[in-house]
Amino acid sequence: MKPSKLLLGCMCLLLSFSLYAQKEVNKNHSCLKCHAHRTYKYMNEDFGMEIKESMCSNRMIDTLAYQQSNHGMFKCTDCHSPEYETFPHSGNLRMELMYACNDCHAGDPEYAKFHFEAIEEAFYESMHYNRSPDAFTCWSCHNPHTYKTQARIGEKISETVSYDNNICLSCHADVSKYELLTERENINILKSHEWLPNQELHFKNVRCIECHTQLSDSLLVSHVVMPKDSAIRECTSCHSANSHLMASLYRYKSLESRKGSGFLNAVIINDSYVIGANRNKYLNILSVVIFGLVLIGIFTHTIFRIFKSK
Amino acid sequence: MANEKLYLYPLWIRIWHWLNAALFIILLLTGISMQYSNPENPFLISFELSVQLHNICGIALSINYLLFIFGNLFTSNGKQYKMKTKGLFKRLYDQSVFYLFGMFKKQDPPFPISLENKFNPLQRFIYSTAMYIGFPIIIASGMAMLFPEIIIPQLFGVSGLLVTALLHAIIGFVLSLFLFIHIYVCTIGNSIISNFRSMITGWH
Known part of the structure; x- marks a missing residue:
């Protein structure tokens, strides 16, 4: 093959890769041009005016976190109704039911190592589900737009501890989200853990779930979140050979x-x-x-x- | 020599010494109880109590150590911990040979006790090492673990906290060996208890 043809071939290959990558980045462009920002603009055809509105915070997507998340490769309409592609969105679309983890992951041998079915069973035993069976779902902890399996990919335990504890704190340190799930009075975590020596050190280095979930031999993360009375309070549960x-x-x-x-x-x-x-x-x-x-x-x-x- | 009474240990040294001994023994027992913590072992102090006692006694021992440092700075006792490097090895060897062989042959000690030389060369060397190297390290590493935010997070790719804790435990172990040997050697006197009595009355 002549060098010029080889060069041309390489350029074509590079161009096709580049176009593919561009397409991947742009696959959600029409949604994210509004949902990735605090404000969005649209043309009011009736009045011939461009209107600027603020985006509701829980409808905003952190694009970087989304790209890095487990679900970052998906198109928005893979999970949301394709009708969202038209704007203004139909009011009925708000009623659409969200998928839960096992709607996609159940029975899939590729995901067998994650034990989704066992996780679901454990979740039904958890205090979270039993206190608020209608409100509490997988997404209450695992935001589908940002969630990543930190323990499996995180280099350092401290990063995983921080990531996992922030999941708990997203409700337990945020009254507005906490109130969405329960009518109970918000728990002051600092106060309820006053008994814990070196509280800050423990909070930084130990995951909430180490003490607040039932031990499981088969699951990496036990999903049976226990009531506070059953949480571990014995120092030697962790501070011992076993x-x-x-x-x-x-x-x-x-x-x-x-x-x-x-x-x-x-x-x-x-x-x-x-x-x-x-x-x-x-x-x-x-x-x-x-x-x-x-x-x-x-x-x-x-x-x-x-x-x-x- | 045996009949001549010497006032070797002034009151402040005796107070410092016994306080140091009591605190060190509590720190040793609570340290072992934490390091080898096992709720099923009846010989260990409970973890919660060990943590509290270890913290309190650690701070008390550090303050008591200041008494030792200032006492040695402002009294003649400080001289007892100074050594000349010239001939040190020979002096240490002679004293060791006495402990290992000479004393069994009823030989006189090569370095008799006097007001200027309260310690024989081996004692001088070991006490100085323990008090001016061992104690500063164990106090500094202990304080660092009491305030872990001051510890460097990573040291040569290993957790700084772990390095500090290991250092603390190793020096603690070495000092506990010193304690055992010290108590045993103190039984070598005119009678088994005479040296212990000296540290209570001050008179040797």
């Missing part, structure tokens, strides 16, 4: 890290320090050996003292 923390996120991270580096306990050692839970086998053995040698030395010296004093 640490509760090793049951979920830390176990997962440890297993993943072991796959990569072959070093057991690598994550809990590198990423965090939990007194009582972090135990280095080799240091433990070394300390026992040194301590034993000192005791043997003292014992031998004592024997000689007794023997020689006679």
Whole structure:
């Protein structure tokens, strides 16, 4: 093949890739030109005027977060009615029922590792669902426009802790969202956790769900959120060799890290320090050996003292 | 030598010493109880109580350490912790040989106790290392864990908190070995309890 033809071929390939990428970015353009902004404009044909309106905050989409989210590859109308493509949107469209996770993910072998069916069963047992069965859905915690499986992709445990805790705080620290789901009085988290020593440190480094969900061996994240009376209050549940923390996120991270580096306990050692839970086998053995040698030395010296004093 | 009474330990040293001993033992027991925390082990202090006691005693020990530092700065006791490097190894060797062999042959100590030399070279070396290297490290790392926001988050790719905690535990372990050896060596006196009595009365 002549070099000029090869060059032309490469250029065509690059152009087609570029056009494809452009199309991908633009697939939601008609929706996001309004829904990605605080304000939007439309032409009022009757009066021949351009009208500027403010966008309702819960109808706004964070485009960057959406692109990075698990569902970022979808067109808006993959989940929302295609009728939204016409503007002004029909009032009836507000009544459309939203999909829940298992409407798409149930029974799909590709998603089997996420255990969506088991998650749904656990969710029905959760205090959240049982207190507000009509209002509480998957989306109450997992915003479909921003949600990403942080624990599986996050490099650091601290980032996953922060991401996951922000999900809880999106209601428990925001009265307006909390009131959408329940008639109960908002809980003051700082006050209800006053008993917890080093509160700030715990909040930064431990996920709410570590203490507030029922342990599950089969699920990475247990979805049985328990009433507050059942939450863990024992320090030694985490601060011990058999640490509760090793049951979920830390176990997962440890297993993943072991796959990569072959070093057991690598994550809990590198990423965090939990007194009582972090135990280095080799240091433990070394300390026992040194301590034993000192005791043997003292014992031998004592024997000689007794023997020689006679 | 045995009949000559020396006033070696003034009141402030005795107060500092026994306070330090009591606080250190509580810190050791609570530290072990936290490090090896296990609610099913009846010999360990409960985790909640250990945390509180360890924090309180850690702060108290740090304040008491200031008494030691200021006392040594403003009295002649500070001189007891100074060493000449020249011939140090020989002096340490001679004292060790005495503890290992000489004392069993009823030999006289190579470095008899006097007002100027309260400690033999081995004691001088170990006490200085413990008090001027071990204690500052364990106090600084302990304070850092009491205020973890001051700790560097990452040190050579490892959690700064973990490095601090490891350092704290390792120095704690070494100092606890010192405690055991110190108590044992104190039984080597005119009688088993004479050195303990000296630290109560001040007279050797």
